[in-house]
Amino acid sequence: MNDLIRHAQQINQQLARYGVKFGIYKNGEFHERLFPFDAIPRVITAREWDSLEKGLIQRVNALNLFLKDVYGEKRIIADGVVPEDFVYRSPGYLPQCEGIVPVKGVYSHISGIDLVKGKDGVWYILEDNLRIPSGASYPLIARELCRRCSPDTFRHNGVLDNRNYGQLLRRTMDSVNTGGINVVFTPGRYNAAYFEHSYLAEQAGAVLAEAGDLYVRDSVLYYRSTQGDQRVGAVYRRVSDEYMDPLTFEASSLIGIPNLMAAYRAGNVAVLNAFGNGVADDKGIYYFVPKMIRYYLKEEPILCNAPTYLPFYEEDRKYVLDHMDTLVIKDVAEAGGYGVVFGSKLTCEQLSDLRNTILAQPRRFIAQEAIDFQDLPIMEGEEQVERKADLRAFVLSGADETVVWPSGLTRFSRNPDSFIVNSSQGGGFKDTWILSR
């Protein structure tokens, strides 16, 4: 490990060489930044990973069943396990998807599950990302460069190779492909995650396409090529639902594909991830995921949720209002680290305002106990310091199997007082090692 730390500067130079960047918009202007990388990896033992892997597969399988149910028979609502309020009022629920079963019945092909490890050694799920979770490309390329800069480290530590993400992605796409080419669909060069879009297209052997490159004719998606138009069998889209088809969703979208929904509805193209998945990764629905696992799989959840309260329920609301100063309050409509409030950091006046908002709109919030999660060491100059960090695990679901990528994106906060690890808010990333023993 010391060898890796000694080569940290070299690794960062290599990351710059390959343009490992993310974009942010500040004051209406687009800026690209190198994603700060810390050479000290998060290390997960084989035994620990075994349990995580099983738990993640279990969770994603249940979430896929939930999506199929909620846009189909709605048994889980009829049986009173999930209140209909949490489904139909979710901004991620799309009535346009009612009755549509995606190709091979898979909804969330690429799931990003965020976890933290508590000081008690228990892994807690923080949230599920089933729409367009990003971040796999960073540890993927970082591993390649770390191996180049410090080969001895990898010769002696028994780290599972994570450089197969491109193949896993390709296998997932191929398994639902309806006959045609695989496409990664990007909103374009000025998207925050453009590096990732182009890198994953390359790694998965797919074609990178933007709005003008694709069109729908007779409910079939085509790619405009100089060799004639080619049918598209699977599209890994990195554009939000609402912008994907201006004839179905946001009419003003210029980055979508008119009539894509018709091709999707007809089963002529697989869209990864499926439309409408937002209903299952809504922060309000999160509370119900352990119940889904019991309901659909008849199993006990392997992984824990962070202790969560729903002000929607009177009993929970009372608890939340009584303990606001110790809880983490999350606005279910926000993402990317926004809309997260630590009660302990609010003034009396702010607490009072939040209390009134919760009373007026209880469905809009969830509250969680602040998990005392393990800090990870990072290098700050020559000094080693401890910072908050989470882990995004990537779970890939194809027609026949669900697998977990043996790695993940470990993000850390660079601010010693902050729990917010998002890159858009200044966070950095680490490699995640899964040991073979």
Place this chain on the structure above:
Amino acid sequence: MDTVTLSKQNRLFWLGRYAERVYTTTQYMMKQYDHLIDGGTVDYGTFCQKMGIPCVYDSGDDFCRRYLFDSLSPYSVRSSVEAMLGNGMVLRETITSPTLAYLQMAHTAMELAAHSEAPGVELQWVLDDIMAFRGSFDDSVEVETARNITKAGGMVERISLMLRLDWQLERLDRELQKLMNRLYKTDLTPEKDALDVITRRAVGGEDIDRVLLLNSVEGLFRV
């Protein structure tokens, strides 16, 4: 896997043009810098006129600095480096990450040059990285059409700069013939009138008015 779309054709072509523009104008400006060391002057007014860009410079020194490094000017070499990298970035899965890395390195070298008091060494790195890019591009890009479109773009730019700047004109006929040979290996459809003019010069050796030839080269492809 790769397929060339119409929009990709455009990017490939302009990638070639910008890479060549950066390469040739950097070489040209390094000579101007060298000239200034001995107290020489730079006829930047004529340069701007020939290039068809606004002459907003106060002195030879100012010209050397700002034509190379002014990030706000769309005519600067630095802006051409941005455009070169921008076109490369949207072609990653066609040109591959290792090839794109050379463009990224050229960009990094140009940024270092822009902040250096003696940028000659960093500018040399820009040239080195573009040469490495060309080698890697040739080796990595599987689709022959894609390779040829970028090369054709580079040739159009090189000939355009030769004609504009009266620069290395002794190589003009050879470059025109190379362009003619390359033309038929792309999927691009040339403009007939422009092609006629170039053919008359390249194949027939006819003495063609410089402006007509320049316009024909610039208008050869509508991409």
